[in-house]
Amino acid sequence: MLKLIYTENGFSLDYLNQSLEAWVTTRVMLALRSGSSLCVEPSQAAFLIPVDLPYLDQLLAAAAAEMGEVLEVTTCDDESVEVVLQGTWLGSDVASEEGVFVCRLSDRAEFLLHKLWQETQLSTSVLE
Template sequence: MLKLTYTETSFCLECLVQSLEEWVQARVILALRVGQSLCVEPSTASFLLPVNLPGVEILKALVNRENSEIIALVNCDHECVEVTLRGYWLSNSSQDGDGIFITASSDSSYGEHSASPTEFFLHKLWQEAQHRASVMSE
């Protein structure tokens, strides 16, 4: 499962081995216990990866091989590839810009408590892109 946490200024991508259903259930129970409203709705999330990042071509092959309806890749320009994920948006209200986006591969062959190889690889590439961006800004 992939979890993207959005704030006003950035987002963080995590790869979790918990099932999407278990994670949502725990989040709903937490919201009930603390008396917080929670909106859960189907949505998409997108972010960019540098097209010259080592491994982007492997990611494209993995996505094509899995024929995934969850992950789509589109070349934006000569510098970036856009990663679009289908999943669910969780926030305090349907109009809230801060929240959490979650998605999981629909292929259950990886087991209930494991992420797909594509999810792990996408997370690894995102981490590498973040590392490169931080090194360049120093």
């Protein structure tokens, strides 16, 4: 399962070995027991990655193999591609810009996306 955490400063991507259903159930139970609001709804998330990263061609092949259009990778410009994921949004309310997006893809697609995300973060930290 992939987990994208959106904050006011950007977002991060994590790979979890837990099932999507178990993770969402735990999160709902936590909100219920703590008395906090939680909105859970089907949604999509999108982010950009550079085109010059390794494994990108493998991600394109994995996206083509995904059933039900859960993962889509499209070219934006000469420098980046957009990754669009279908999954579940969890936030404090419907209009919240901060929250967590979770999705389940094939093991290969999740592995590749996580690796590409790590490469992106490494490239960003080197440039800074």
